[in-house]
Amino acid sequence: MLKYSIRRLLGMIPMLILISIVVFSLAKLMPGDSLSGEIDPNNTNPEYIAEMREKLGYNDPLPVQYFNWITGFVQGDFGKSTKYKRPAFDVIMEKVPNTLFLGIMSLIITYILAFMMGMYSGRKPYTLGDNAIAGINYIMLAIPSFVAAVFAIYFFAFNLNWFPFGGSVDILVETGSAEYYLSRLHHVLLPALVLGAMSTASYTQFLRNDIIENSRKDFVRTARAKGTPIKKIYNVHILRNSIIPLVTFLGFDFAALIGGAIITETIFTYPGIGMLFLDSVTNRDYPTLMALTMLLSFLTLAGNLIADLLYGIVDPRIRLE
Amino acid sequence: MKKNKSLLWLFALILVLSAFLAACGGDDGETTTPDPAEPADTEETDEDTEGAAEGEAQAGGTLVYGLDAPPEGLFSSAFYGIATDAEVIGIFDEPLIDYNENLEPVPNIASWETEDNKAFTFKFEEGVKWHNGEELTVNDWVFALETIASPDYDGPRYTNVSTIEGAEAFRAGEADSISGIEVVSDYEINITFDEARVNNLTNLWAYALPEAAMGDIPVAEMSASEFVITNPIGIGPFKVDKIVQGESVEFSKFEDYWNGDVNLDKIVLRVVDNSSVVGALQNGDIDMISLQPVSGPEVEPLENVEVITYPGLSYYYVGFKLGKFDNESQTIVEENPKYQNKQLRQAMMYALNRQEWVDAFFFGYANVVNAPVPSSHWNSADDSELNTYEYDPEQAKTLLDEAGYVDQDGDGFREDPNGDEFVVKFSHYATGNPTFESRAQAITQYFEEVGLKSELEMVEVNLYYDMIEKDDPAIETFFGGWGTGADPDPSGLWKADQLWNYPRYNNPEADKLLDDALNIDIVGTDQDKRTELYIEWQKIVNEDLPMLYIAELEEIVALNNRVGGVEYDVSGSNSPAEWFVTE
Numbered sequence: 083m084l085k086y087s088i089r090r091l092l093g094m095i096p097m098l099i100l101i102s103i104v105v106f107s108l109a110k111l112m113p114g115d116s117l118s119g120e121i122d123p124n125n126t127n128p129e130y131i132a133e134m135r136e137k138l139g140y141n142d143p144l145p146v147q148y149f150n151w152i153t154g155f156v157q158g159d160f161g162k163s164t165k166y167k168r169p170a171f172d173v174i175m176e177k178v179p180n181t182l183f184l185g186i187m188s189l190i191i192t193y194i195l196a197f198m199m200g201m202y203s204g205r206k207p208y209t210l211g212d213n214a215i216a217g218i219n220y221i222m223l224a225i226p227s228f229v230a231a232v233f234a235i236y237f238f239a240f241n242l243n244w245f246p247f248g249g250s251v252d253i254l255v256e257t258g259s260a261e262y263y264l265s266r267l268h269h270v271l272l273p274a275l276v277l278g279a280m281s282t283a284s285y286t287q288f289l290r291n292d293i294i295e296n297s298r299k300d301f302v303r304t305a306r307a308k309g310t311p312i313k314k315i316y317n318v319h320i321l322r323n324s325i326i327p328l329v330t331f332l333g334f335d336f337a338a339l340i341g342g343a344i345i346t347e348t349i350f351t352y353p354g355i356g357m358l359f360l361d362s363v364t365n366r367d368y369p370t371l372m373a374l375t376m377l378l379s380f381l382t383l384a385g386n387l388i389a390d391l392l393y394g395i396v397d398p399r400i401r402l403e
Numbered sequence: 404m405k406k407n408k409s410l411l412w413l414f415a416l417i418l419v420l421s422a423f424l425a426a427c428g429g430d431d432g433e434t435t436t437p438d439p440a441e442p443a444d445t446e447e448t449d450e451d452t453e454g455a456a457e458g459e460a461q462a463g464g465t466l467v468y469g470l471d472a473p474p475e476g477l478f479s480s481a482f483y484g485i486a487t488d489a490e491v492i493g494i495f496d497e498p499l500i501d502y503n504e505n506l507e508p509v510p511n512i513a514s515w516e517t518e519d520n521k522a523f524t525f526k527f528e529e530g531v532k533w534h535n536g537e538e539l540t541v542n543d544w545v546f547a548l549e550t551i552a553s554p555d556y557d558g559p560r561y562t563n564v565s566t567i568e569g570a571e572a573f574r575a576g577e578a579d580s581i582s583g584i585e586v587v588s589d590y591e592i593n594i595t596f597d598e599a600r601v602n603n604l605t606n607l608w609a610y611a612l613p614e615a616a617m618g619d620i621p622v623a624e625m626s627a628s629e630f631v632i633t634n635p636i637g638i639g640p641f642k643v644d645k646i647v648q649g650e651s652v653e654f655s656k657f658e659d660y661w662n663g664d665v666n667l668d669k670i671v672l673r674v675v676d677n678s679s680v681v682g683a684l685q686n687g688d689i690d691m692i693s694l695q696p697v698s699g700p701e702v703e704p705l706e707n708v709e710v711i712t713y714p715g716l717s718y719y720y721v722g723f724k725l726g727k728f729d730n731e732s733q734t735i736v737e738e739n740p741k742y743q744n745k746q747l748r749q750a751m752m753y754a755l756n757r758q759e760w761v762d763a764f765f766f767g768y769a770n771v772v773n774a775p776v777p778s779s780h781w782n783s784a785d786d787s788e789l790n791t792y793e794y795d796p797e798q799a800k801t802l803l804d805e806a807g808y809v810d811q812d813g814d815g816f817r818e819d820p821n822g823d824e825f826v827v828k829f830s831h832y833a834t835g836n837p838t839f840e841s842r843a844q845a846i847t848q849y850f851e852e853v854g855l856k857s858e859l860e861m862v863e864v865n866l867y868y869d870m871i872e873k874d875d876p877a878i879e880t881f882f883g884g885w886g887t888g889a890d891p892d893p894s895g896l897w898k899a900d901q902l903w904n905y906p907r908y909n910n911p912e913a914d915k916l917l918d919d920a921l922n923i924d925i926v927g928t929d930q931d932k933r934t935e936l937y938i939e940w941q942k943i944v945n946e947d948l949p950m951l952y953i954a955e956l957e958e959i960v961a962l963n964n965r966v967g968g969v970e971y972d973v974s975g976s977n978s979p980a981e982w983f984v985t986e
Contacts, residue, residue, distance in 0.1 A: 114865030127562045127895065128730075128902040134557075166475055167482065167557060167626035176648055232678050240682040247679050247688065253651040253671060351674045353473065353649030366865060 083394060087387065094383050098376070102155070105375045106148050109368050115140055116164035116366040138164065151372065161369030165362070170369040173358065174377070178340065180250050181354035184277070184347070185339035187270050191278030196285030203286065204293025204324070205316055212290070219283040230276050231349040238272055245272040248351040273350040277343050285328060292324035329396050333389025337381040460968050464984040465669040468494070469683065469692030473649045473674045478635040480610035481551055482558045482626045490693075494654055494670060494979050495534070496637030499527075499544065500609040504972040505781050506889050508604055512539070512638070512661070520923055521599035527590040531661040534642040537615040541592040545584055546614035549573070552581060555623035563608035568595045599923045601933065605890040611638070640665040640980035650674050666968065666983035680961075684708050690963040690984065696768040697838070702961050709964060712957045713971040714779040717886040718772050721755075721829070721846065722950040723748060724881070726907030727874045733900045735909045741879060748948040749792070750802035751827075754853040755846065756794040761954045764842040769954040774941040777955045779973040780891035781930065782920075782937035789945040799853040808855070816856040826856045828879040832868075833861035843882060871905050881905070883950075889974070891937070892921060897944070908949035916940040 116138075117131045139147055154161060160170040199219070203212040222230075239247035245268065246252070252265045296302065297320055305315050344356035355374065362370040393400050474491050477483045483492060499513040512531055517523045531539040550556060551564045552573050564570050568583030583595040596603045613636045620628050630636055635643050638661070641654035654670040675683050675692065681701045683689045685708070694702060694710070703710050727737040742748060757771045773791050776783040803809070807820030819825040827850050831843035840861055847857035860877070862870065870878050883905065885896055894917045895901055899909045919925045920936040945952075960976075962969060965985050970977040 112865070113863060114869045130559050130561060137557075162627075165484075167477060168632065169627065172627075228678075235679055236682060239679075240686055243686075247683055248675060249647075249650045249673060251647060251650075253645055253647050253653045253673070257645070349676050349678055351473065351650055351676050351679075353647075357473075357649070364865075 083391065087391065090387050090390070094380075094387075097383060098380065101379045102152055102372075102376060103148070105372055105379070106151065107144075109366075109372055109375075110144060110147070112363075112366060114366055116368060151368075155373075155376070160373040163362075163367055163370045165365045165367040165370070170367075170373045173370055174355070174373060177353055177355050177358050180352060181340060181347075181356065183266070184270055184274055184343070184352060184354060187274035188278035188281075188343075189335060189339065191274055192282050192285060195279060196282045196289060199282065200286040200289025201293065201316070201321070203290040204297070204320075207290065207294050215286065219286050222280045223283040225280065226345075227276060227280055227343065228345045228349055230280055231273070231346050234272055234276050235349070245269075248349075250352050269352075273343075273346050273352055277346055285331065288327055288331075289324055292327060293320050296320045296323050326393070326397050329392050330389040333385045333387075333392060334382075336385035336388060337378055340381055341378055460666050460981070460983045461985055462664075462666055462983070463668050464666075464986065465671060466667050466691070466966060466982060466984050467689045468670055468672045469675045469680065469689035470672060471675060471677050471680060471692065471695065476632055476646070476648055477626060478643070478646075479612070479626075479631040481547055481556075481560060481608075481612055482631055484559065491652060491672060492635075492637070493639075493975070494672070495635065495639045495641050495643050496610065497639045497978075498609045499525075499611060500604070500607075502889050502974045504974065506779070506891065506973060507781070508889075513544075513609070515604065517604075519599050520596075520601060520603055520928065522593060522595045523604065524587075525592050525594065527592075528661060529590055531638055532659040533613045533615070533638055534636045534657060535613065535616055536659075537613065539611060539638055540589040541586055542589070543611035543614045544592065545586060546618065547610060547612040548584065548608060549581060550612060550622055550625065551608060553622040555621065557623070557626055560608055563606055566596050566598075566600070566603060566606060568597045570597075601921055601923055601926060601928065602890050602892055640978060641667075641670055660980060662978070663980060665980045667979070670979065670982075681705075684961050684963070687963060687965075690966050691969065692961055694959040694961050696765045696956070696959065699766050699768055699959050707964050709962050711960045711962060711971060712768060713960075714777070714973050715886075715956045715958045716777045716779060716888070716973060717884055718775060718777055718955045719769075719882070719884045719953040720775070720950040721751075721953065722871075722881050722883055722906045724874065724879055724905075724907060725949055726909060728902060728904070728907055730902060733902075735899050735907045738909075739879075739907075744806050745947060746802045746806035747808060748951070750799040750806070750808075750853065751850060751855070752792045752948055752951050753795045753799035753802065754855070755792075755849045755951060755953075757953055758794070760842070760845055760849075763845065764838060765954065765956065768957045768959050770957070772952045772955045774945045775885075775893060775897070775950070775952060776891060776937070776941060777887060780887070782891045782934045784938040784941040784945075788938060789942060796853050803853065803855070810854060815854070816851075817854045824856075826858055828858050828860065828877075829882070830860045830862055830867070830870075830878050830880070831882040832864040834864045846882070872902065874907070893917065893940075894921065906949040908944070908947070910943065910947065913940055913943045913947075916943070 115135070117134055117140075135141055139150060142150075151161065158171075160174075162168065163170045163173050166173050199215045203215050206212055235247050238244045250266065250269050251262065252269070255261045255265050293316070297316075302315060302319060305319055306312075310319075340355060341359075343354075344360045346352070347354045347356040348360070358370065359374050361367070362374065470487055470490065472487050474487045475483070475485055477488050478491055478495075480492055480496055480498075483489055497511060499511055500508050500515075501511040503509045512528045513525045515523050515525045525541070527539065527541055533539055533543075548564050548567065551558070551560045552567075552570045554574055554576060561574070567581055569578060569581045570583065572578040573581045583597070585593040585595075587593060594607070600606075613630070616636055617625060617628065617630050620630075625631065633646055637643075640657055640660045640662075642657045644653040644655050646652050651671065651673040654672070656665045656668050673689065675689060677695065677698070680689075680692060680694065680698055684692070684702060685705050687707060699710060702708055723742040724739055725742060726735040726739055728734070729736045761767070761769045761771060770778070772778065773786060773789045774784055803817060808817040808825060810816060811818045811822050817825060827847070829843065829847050829850075831839060833839060840859075843859050843861065847859045850857040867881075871881055871883070887893070896903050897908065898904060898914050898917060899907075899911070916936050916939050920933045920940070926932045926936065958971070960971060966982065967985060968977075968981045968983045970981075
């Protein structure tokens with residue numbers, strides 16, 4: 083497995099180089115640049131904009147710009163965000179904890195809901211309950227997240243007052259105290275619920291189908307013949323086997339966790355990577371934009387690798403050489 | 404079958420609902436995208452508007468201040484780039500020189516004397532404290548000016564320092580200090596400009612930076628330093644306690660504030676998404692916030708909230724590309740023939756029902772203008788002196804007939820005087836805000852009603868201004884907006900040698916009036932005389948119409964009834980020190 087991992091890791095290098103070229107060209111192909119939005123007679127003048135273009139190297143030929151960027155990048159210098167005037171790395175790292183927290187919370191919610199619904203559906207397929215679960219799941223999948231977010235804020239935050247309507251923490255509580263962590267949890271729950279509850283469909287249906295499939299297998303018949311209680315058969319024997327495909331999902335979720343949820347984060351004014359990403363695109367903040375895209379590409383590749391490795395671990399029948 | 408149908412209905416409903424919500428939430432495109440119409444610093448008008456709560460000021464309490472777009476987090480007067488950051492800075496910092504409701508400079512911490520508008524002597528108040536306990540002296544101002552003039556400075560303010568004598572040499576590295584700055588004592592300083600101008604003072608950068616705190620940081624690293632990002636220091640009535648990046652800032656009362664008592668104990672500033680603004684106001688989660696025009700009609704019926712409007716300093720227009728600009732030689736080198744006919748432009752102005760358009764798309768929070776100077780400026784011409792181009796499609800048709808634009812082939816649209824097909828190509832920026840397309844469509848419909856065939860093109864906003872600036876042939880008539888600052892002089896946007904004169908309007912007579920109005924040998928310091936010249940100029944551009952002036956926007960603020968002591972005029976709000984809350 084070690085050999086396999088190393089081979090895969092080495093294989094990622096040419097892939098990342100290719101991705102970096104694509105990312106760079108796409109970023110530069112976007113019309114305008116980070117200064118075209120700054121035209122404002124109150125604030126600045128054409129000379130400043132021309133000077134900054136020169137300073138930022140936007141007038142250099144593209145291959146030179148690419149080379150400058152990539153040499154900095156491999157040395158860990160992601161460049162300075164043109165919008166925030168700070169190192170892009172700092173700007174990104176500042177948002178990562180928020181996004182991770184939201185991502186993990188929503189993933190936990192998704193898993194809990196999907197397991198409950200999937201196990202029920204798998205055990206009683208083609209019943210009213212199963213159909214209802216499938217219906218609800220697909221409706222949730224179809225509802226755009228911003229609609230769900232706005233409604234959730236309206237009902238749970240404004241009408242019922244159960245949750246705050248936005249933000250990641252109450253600024254008035256002291257950082258680091260127990261209250262602080264409770265406040266963070268309180269703030270993250272509603273967006274996590276919206277994100278988590280809306281994306282249960284694929285997990286539920288995967289689990290359901292797998293349980294149905296496994297329940298027809300020989301080992302289940304053997305267990306039944308031996309008189310093992312039905313409950314135990316489903317909760318232990320079948321579930322164990324049915325989790326395998328779900329575990330591989332975890333690898334793909336890895337990149338999604340950091341990638342953040344652009345729209346949900348914006349509506350809940352929850353400052354995270356998703357919001358930053360969208361922002362860097364609209365402002366042509368190349369350093370942040372390219373660093374983020376590279377980061378996400380890398381995580382996707384790493385996620386795939388993890389998924390493959392996990393496969394081997396949960397299912398010893400699959401050998402990795 | 405029947406079941407399927409009802410499901411279809413359900414999906415259709417969801418679709419419609421989501422489109423509707425997209426339309427509601429979409430308006431943030433107007434604030435978050437860099438739209439040059441957003442005025443960066445608002446200054447005051449003579450129309451003061453008083454806050455909601457009546458009666459005596461009360462001490463204590465916390466006020467929650469909402470922002471509908473996240474700040475960038477550059478919380479320093481010298482380094483910020485967007486209006487949202489300026490709003491945050493306004494709570495904890497103060498300018499040395501302030502502006503009154505007529506947008507004239509008035510002393511705040513610094514008072515000044517000058518005889519020739521070239522050499523100024525400034526005297527500072529004594530005993531003004533920075534939030535870190537140091538005393539403010541003129542050296543902090545020198546520090547700010549030299550930071551901005553440094554070649555390593557990465558903010559946009561150099562234009563406010565460049566007119567000081569010796570600033571160019573300092574920036575080029577030829578001098579160790581700016582020769583026009585002479586420190587007399589801790590509280591007195593002489594500043595000499597490179598030449599006498601009437602607007603030297605309004606142009607000068609009038610914020611200090613805390614030298615004791617920031618002095619050791621190299622200029623190139625300053626904008627990323629803690630005194631800008633996490634721990635900004637100012638001289639205002641509130642000091643920054645804590646910043647949660649991108650979502651909230653906590654301020655508390657600064658006990659050593661130099662200018663009288665501060666009422667509130669705390670101000671909490673928090674970012675609220677546009678879709679939550681109305682609910683948050685209704686629930687009292689936020690006490691005050693600037694509104695988008697689209698939220699106004701929803702907020703006005705709320706019983707616990709008062710909506711206040713005050714004049715803004717921005718205007719929207721439909722511009723014509725009349726020529727091409729060469730940035731090297733800074734001249735207009737070519738004329739575009741298509742819209743050179745003045746009668747054509749005037750006819751298009753008569754064809755626009757601007758009042759109806761403004762009511763439909765700005766919900767009444769905007770006023771029709773007839774010249775490119777917002778009415779709050781002291782040099783703005785009264786409508787009685789201008790042609791107001793009341794909506795008159797018949798007049799438009801007559802003018803077009805006179806100019807030779809008549810329908811020759813019977814297709815219902817006019818041809819140009821040579822008998823060739825004539826299509827008004829109109830461009831508008833697109834940001835994802837769905838109302839932009841409908842408001843642009845409405846303008847083309849007005850043109851079509853008088854027989855001018857029109858075509859609309861929506862262009863992605865970042866590309867849009869780039870194309871306009873480079874005189875891209877694809878842009879013929881375009882929608883735009885400008886914000887003007889405290890200085891009412893329109894030269895930077897209107898003279899023939901300016902890159903940002905987007906219509907490429909070239910009228911030496913008009914340029915001369917603008918030059919004269921700034922020429923100290925002609926107008927001296929006599930404001931009435933300047934006003935006369937500016938009004939003369941407005942009459943010319945009102946007649947020539949290189950752009951069709953549409954409307955100036957009003958600023959809209961929602962205030963909870965428990966808030967008092969808040970006043971607005973063109974320069975924005977009064978000092979936060981005077982704000983209070985009743986419980």
